[in-house]
Amino acid sequence: MRRNYIGGEWVEGVRATPNVNPSDISDIIDHYAAADSAMATRAIAAARAAFPAWSLATPQQRFDALDMVGTELLARRAELGDLLAREEGKTLPEGIGEVARAGYIFKFFAGEALRVPGEVVPSVRPGLTVEVTREPLGVVAMIAPWNFPIAIPAWKIAPALAFGNCVVFKPAELVPGCSWALAEILSRAGLPAGAFNLVMGKGAEIGSALLDDPRVDAVSFTGSVSTGKRVAEAAMKRLAKVQLEMGGKNPLVVLDDANLEQAVEVAVQGSFYSTGQRCTASSRIVVTAGIHDAFVARLAERTRALVVGDARDPKTQVGPVVDASQLEQDERYIAIGKSEGATLVTGGERLARDKDGFYFSPALFTGCANDMRICREEIFGPVATVILAKDYDDALALANDTAFGLSAGICTTSLRHAAHFRRHAQAGMVMVNVPTAGVDYHVPFGGRKGSSYGPREQGRYAAEFYTTVKTAYIAA
Ligand code: NAD
Numbered sequence: 001m002r003r004n005y006i007g008g009e010w011v012e013g014v015r016a017t018p019n020v021n022p023s024d025i026s027d028i029i030d031h032y033a034a035a036d037s038a039m040a041t042r043a044i045a046a047a048r049a050a051f052p053a054w055s056l057a058t059p060q061q062r063f064d065a066l067d068m069v070g071t072e073l074l075a076r077r078a079e080l081g082d083l084l085a086r087e088e089g090k091t092l093p094e095g096i097g098e099v100a101r102a103g104y105i106f107k108f109f110a111g112e113a114l115r116v117p118g119e120v121v122p123s124v125r126p127g128l129t130v131e132v133t134r135e136p137l138g139v140v141a142m143i144a145p146w147n148f149p150i151a152i153p154a155w156k157i158a159p160a161l162a163f164g165n166c167v168v169f170k171p172a173e174l175v176p177g178c179s180w181a182l183a184e185i186l187s188r189a190g191l192p193a194g195a196f197n198l199v200m201g202k203g204a205e206i207g208s209a210l211l212d213d214p215r216v217d218a219v220s221f222t223g224s225v226s227t228g229k230r231v232a233e234a235a236m237k238r239l240a241k242v243q244l245e246m247g248g249k250n251p252l253v254v255l256d257d258a259n260l261e262q263a264v265e266v267a268v269q270g271s272f273y274s275t276g277q278r279c280t281a282s283s284r285i286v287v288t289a290g291i292h293d294a295f296v297a298r299l300a301e302r303t304r305a306l307v308v309g310d311a312r313d314p315k316t317q318v319g320p321v322v323d324a325s326q327l328e329q330d331e332r333y334i335a336i337g338k339s340e341g342a343t344l345v346t347g348g349e350r351l352a353r354d355k356d357g358f359y360f361s362p363a364l365f366t367g368c369a370n371d372m373r374i375c376r377e378e379i380f381g382p383v384a385t386v387i388l389a390k391d392y393d394d395a396l397a398l399a400n401d402t403a404f405g406l407s408a409g410i411c412t413t414s415l416r417h418a419a420h421f422r423r424h425a426q427a428g429m430v431m432v433n434v435p436t437a438g439v440d441y442h443v444p445f446g447g448r449k450g451s452s453y454g455p456r457e458q459g460r461y462a463a464e465f466y467t468t469v470k471t472a473y474i475a476a
Contacts, residue, residue, distance in 0.1 A: 002180045003033045004200055007046030008193025011039060013200065019177050022089040022320040023310040024355035029087055032176040035199040037209035040168065043197035047139040047166035048215045050194030055136045055164040057192075062113035062162055065189040069158075070106030072185050073099055073150075080150065080181055085311040087177040088149050089319040089358070090274050092312050102154035102182070105441050105458070109158035116163065117463060129474045134467035136164035137241060138217035141210040143203065143231065144179070145223040146172035146322060147277045147380075153179050155445070156220045157186070159462035161196065165218075168197045168210060172223075174323060176200045203227065207234075214238060220457075220465065221245070222279075225378075225450055232453060243454035243465045245279070245446060247378040248406035250436040251399035252282035253421065255392060255412040256290035262433060263291075263411035264298045267384070270409065270435030272306060272362040275319055276382035277326070279451070280407040280429070280437035284368075284375055285386045286395045292388055296366050299386075300345045303364050308351055321358040321381060330360055330381035337374040342385065343367045370398050378404070392417050400426045406447035407436040428452060 003010040013033025021027035035043075073080065081096030090098070118133045142156045153171060160167050171179035183198040199206060211219060211234035218241035221231045228244040235242035252270055254263045270282030287295050311319035321327040327350070334348035348363035362382040368375050375385050389395035399408055408427035412418050418432045428447035429439065439445055444456035455464035 001031045001033055002176070004035045004039060005183045005187060005196070005198040006039060006043045007197065008187070013039070017173060017176070017200070019087055019175070020323075021086050021357075022322050023086070023312065023357045025357060026355070027086070029083070029177055032180060032200050034201040035206055036201065037206050040199050040206040040209035041213065043168045043199050044139060044141075044210070044213050044215050046194035047168050047197055050192045051138055051166045053192040054161075054166055054195040057164065059114045059116070061190070062164070063110045065191055066106045066110035066113060066158055066162055068189050069185050070103045070110060073103030073106060077103065080178065082312065083177050083181065084149055085319065087175050088146065089311045089322055091316050091319050092314065094274055095311070098148060098151045101441050102150040105151070105154040106158045108442050109162040109462070112159065112460070112463070113162040116467070123473065127476050129476070131472040131474060133470050133472070134163070134463060135470055137466065137468055138165065139215055140165045140167055140218045140220060140466070141216045142167060142169045143207070143210070143219070143221045143223065144169070144171050146174040147274070147279070149175035149178035150182060152222050153182055155441070155458050157182070157196065159466045161191070163463065163466045165466055166195045168199060168216070170199050170201065170203070170206065170210060173200070173202050211235060212238070216240060218242065218465070228453070241465070243457070245452050245457060246450065247380075247404060248279045248281070248447065248451050249284060249376065249378055249402045249404045250280055250282055250407045250409070250427070251284045251286050251402070252409040252411070252436055253395045253399050254285060254287045254291060254295055255395065255410065255414065255417060256288045257413045258291060258411035259413060260291065260294060260298060263295060264302055266409065266411055266433065266435050267299055268302050268306070270437050271384035272303065272318055272382045273437070275321055276362070276384075277322060277380055278437045280439070282409060282436045283379060283384060284370070284399075284402070285384055286389050286398045287386055288389050288391055288395055296345070296386055300364055303362050304346050306362050308359055308361060309353055310355065310357070318362055318382060321360050323358060326381065327358045327360055330379060330383060333374055333379045333381070333383055334363055337365050337372070337385070340372040340374060341367070342372060342374060348383070370401055376402065396421065396424060403450040404447065405449035406451035407431060409434065409436040428456070
């Protein structure tokens with residue numbers, strides 16, 4: 001049984017939760033100890049107690065700790081990538097890539113610990129100097145979703161620690177394995193006891209203990225819109241700093257002048273890789289009239305040919321859906337799409353494989369209207385919708401007609417349209433001739449409208465959330 005990590009000690013939980021392989025539900029990876037709210041409260045107290053020491057640790061100490069974690073993640077990418085694929089259902093290359101990304105994130109923020117921004121400027125008044133510095137916030141509670149079991153924990157934990165905060169981290173209950181492995185590495189990184197704490201368990205059971213405690217200075221959340229709103233309400237009630245990364249309904253615009261093969265590849269990757277379970281997945285493909293039929297025919301052919309199977313089989317291109325309830329949700333939306341009058345060109349069915357798992361064929365709907373539920377609500381599965389647009393202006397309007405605003409893509413050879421789209425797409429990230437999903441680790445990540453709230457994550461912009469600014473006036 002893998003235990004919680006609280007105040008520098010491994011702590012038993014109130015019950016054992018099995019971690020089930022979605023490619024083979026007879027394969028129980030391990031059991032993980034679920035924490036209760038009393039344990040979450042203990043973790044907060046431990047983080048509070050560690051804050052004086054960690055907030056005053058030298059940049060060198062912080063660099064060394066984060067650099068060690070990054071080095072170990074990179075060295076163990078094959079082993080931990082296998083664990084990731086086994087617990088979440090991403091393919092092995094995707095799992096290994098995600099662990100490497102987490103390693104580089106720790107390396108990046110090790111460097112940021114040495115480069116905490118600040119400035120000294122002359123005062124407008126004679127004889128005064130003004131110094132602007134950044135200080136840590138205190139204790140940060142973090143709540144993560146299941147679809148990036150190690151990258152999202154890394155991009156929250158690394159900047160928090162780099163800037164001198166202490167952490168209470170709660171992974172998603174479906175994927176505790178990678179978070180536990182990361183906690184185990186952190187337990188050997190030379191942090192003061194309590195600077196990092198892992199509490200595994202259900203959001204409904206320990207969420208309030210994390211969100212309502214006045215000793216928690218800030219909350220960083222990634223997950224669904226409905227949970228995000230609850231998190232924000234709880235944080236606002238006591239004026240805690242809060243950051244939310246939530247869902248998407250990301251458009252990929254394909255114009256008549258696009259390179260057809262490239263556009264199809266961009267759509268296939270963006271819509272179906274990682275089983276479509278990405279907040280940045282291309283779930284609405286908006287296609288102009290001149291290329292529509294040729295594009296749809298080729299995309300359907302490519303979609304049908306995708307190999308769905310065990311996440312760790314080298315032949316697999318699309319792994320299983322994460323669990324039974326997500327699979328049911330995907331099926332529900334297939335039925336909704338049909339009842340709304342969209343044409344299901346291919347996929348949308350449960351698949352049987354040698355082992356019993358949550359296999360589902362990638363689904364392509366055409367003839368969709370942007371006001372259909374399948375075009376407005378996040379499905380979070382391998383389901384793409386194609387919407388016909390009259391021309392570029394119509395396509396841009398359709399792309400922006402959504403409650404979300406995370407990522408938006410365009411496939412075109414027109415410099416003018418690409419430039420116009422970059423400026424006018426209402427999204428936090430814009431992709432030109434590349435999939436809407438798939439981002440670098442050293443630049444800001446996040447969206448607008450219903451997708452995100454608060455400062456950006458990742459890159460140098462992470463300092464906005466994980467530090468507070470102090471302005472000092474000094475007389476000579
Ligand atoms: P979810 O909202 O169900 O759960 C997210 C986390 O919140 C989990 O750890 C869960 O235990 C916790 N939680 C649940 N109820 C809670 C409560 N009452 N109080 C506190 N915590 C609570 O989301 P999910 O199904 O794990 O993840 C899928 C969602 O995440 C999708 O909507 C996806 O778009 C989104 N996501 C967004 C990004 C992004 O950066 N924008 C990245 C990945 C995933």
